Amino acid sequence: MRLPSMRGIEIPEDGMNDEVLVATGLRKAYGDRVAVHEVGLALRAGEVLGLLGPNGAGKSTTVGMISGLTVPDAGHVTLAGGVSLAADEAGYKRRIGLVPQDIALYEDLPARMNVALFGALYGLAPDVLKRRTDEVLAMVGLSDRAADKPATFSGGMKRRLNIACALVHDPEVLLLDEPTAGVDPQSRNAIFDNLEMLKRAGKALIYTTHYMEEAERLADRITIVDRGRVVASGTQAQLFALLPAAQVLQVEIAGEPADIDWTAALQGLPGVTRTGQRLDVAVADLGRDAGAVLAALTERGVQVRGLGTARAMLEDVFLQLTGRALRD
Known part of the structure; x- marks a missing residue:
């Protein structure tokens, strides 16, 4: 993201x-x-x-x-x-x-x-x-x-x-x-x-x-x-704490839902990426935001098959601060 x-x-x-x-x-x-x-x-x-x-x-x-x-x-x-x-x-x-x-x-x-x-x-x-x-x-x-x-x-x-x-x-x-x-x-x-x-x-x-x-x-x-x-x-x-989100909600979705602008659908959250049937949703507060994510997906007819969580790593902070461009 x-x-x-x-x-x-x-x-x-x-x-x-x-x-x-x-x-x-x-x-x-x-x-x-x-x-x-x-x-x-x-x-x-x-x-x-x-x-x-x-x-x-x-x-x-x-x-x-x-x-x-x-x-x-x-x-x-x-x-x-x-x-x-x-x-x-x-x-x-x-x-x-x-x-x-x-x-x-x-x-x-x-x-x-x-x-x-x-x-x-x-x-x-x-x-x-x-x-x-x-x-x-x-x-x-x-x-x-x-x-x-x-x-x-x-x-x-x-x-x-x-x-x-x-x-x-x-x-x-x-x-x-x-x-x-x-x-x-x-x-x-x-x-x-x-x-x-x-x-x-x-x-x-x-x-x-x-x-x-x-x-x-x-x-x-x-x-x-x-x-x-x-x-x-x-x-x-x-x-x-410098990251917009230090936690990630991993959502496994079923089927091939209609073309959806995931960032717009889950507006207000720091970032959303999709890899195959998995959405990685960056959240600032997992306990507060998980329910809103699931509700937004259900509203758009997206079937959720599974949930997982992950946390940001130091590498995320490092790349955020120094960028992803190759160095000599």
């Missing part, structure tokens, strides 16, 4: 006084192309913020600026306590962990040495480094492969090792840029379990993904970006 276009929606946040990270006015251009324009977000301890957008929307560039790998043209990022890259780069980066979109491992070093190398770069003392290496390898289920080289690992195992490397210095904030790309369902579920455990431990996570079901499962709040700008941000419930 076609729904009205919505752009630039900002949902007010309540109680945002315990942020561990605040990004304000981030901007990055490459020549004449502005990749990120005035992006801002806030992240609390113990929550997952889903960062969604089409290809080329600016997600990875935003993550790069937050991690310190990409220098913004404007804007700034501040951690709790006022720590920023500009004022204390080393102190800032010690509190951030990054799981990049592309695998970042030394393929010919054993898994344990990969983790230890990243920990050493953060200046961990030898006894702390050994303990943390053991802990994070156990967390991602790679203790029994600690002596093996990543060159012998599957894609899912490499992704999990990347997460271990990002966690060895025990950061407060973890940035994950499409961490399940190309992994099998077993590894994906193992990664989800790891992230949910980190959330319960009070870590703050930013998670970019193209898989809407991942964001629905993991994210407490979601920020959707398109063409370098934030188009909406809020809890999943708040985002669903």
Whole structure:
């Protein structure tokens, strides 16, 4: 069904006084192309913020600026306590962990040495480094492969090792840029379990993904970006509330009724589509509107053979805000 276009929606946040990270006015251009324009977000301890957008929307560039790998043209990022890259780069980066979109491992070093190398770069003392290496390898289920080289690992195992490397210095904030790309369902579920455990431990996570079901499962709040700008941000419930209808009444009809303008017949409802013998009727309130739909159909001599219901998915919100056109 076609729904009205919505752009630039900002949902007010309540109680945002315990942020561990605040990004304000981030901007990055490459020549004449502005990749990120005035992006801002806030992240609390113990929550997952889903960062969604089409290809080329600016997600990875935003993550790069937050991690310190990409220098913004404007804007700034501040951690709790006022720590920023500009004022204390080393102190800032010690509190951030990054799981990049592309695998970042030394393929010919054993898994344990990969983790230890990243920990050493953060200046961990030898006894702390050994303990943390053991802990994070156990967390991602790679203790029994600690002596093996990543060159012998599957894609899912490499992704999990990347997460271990990002966690060895025990950061407060973890940035994950499409961490399940190309992994099998077993590894994906193992990664989800790891992230949910980190959330319960009070870590703050930013998670970019193209898989809407991942964001629905993991994210407490979601920020959707398109063409370098934030188009909406809020809890999943708040985002669903932006749709003209978040529920669908599925009506199976009998026979071939006379040619009917279904939208006119069911006027006042956000949208109606017909696929074969099924009508999908978007309704704002299922309990209130179902009776009116059935009455309108009966009045026009339409025989109803069955009823079903469905709810809007996060993908519906995403496509509503960013459109259906293909992206590069």
